[in-house]
Amino acid sequence: MISLTEQWKKHQPLVKVDWENIVINIGREIEHPMQEVHLIENVDILQYTTAWLLRVKEIKFSAWDKPEVSFPISELKPGTYKAQAKCNLHWTWDDDFTI
């Protein structure tokens, strides 16, 4: 059985924000596998509001994609967000970021 630490290393999104782009890699120390039987299915970008988390962007993946995504920072308004990655076998994992 794989430990939670091992799961964290390959599932936890890592969000990097610079002046132009937001870059999200799944996972932290180990790139998540992308196979038809085991893959990251999607990454949702959720914005914190006063009452709830509002999904503002969804990026879908196939087994042929790398488990990473980048998009222009101009697509999001200033605020605090959660990047939530969904593995088809190992639940969802997230990381917060602010722009």
Ligand SMILES: [Fe+2]
């Ligand atoms: Fe997984």
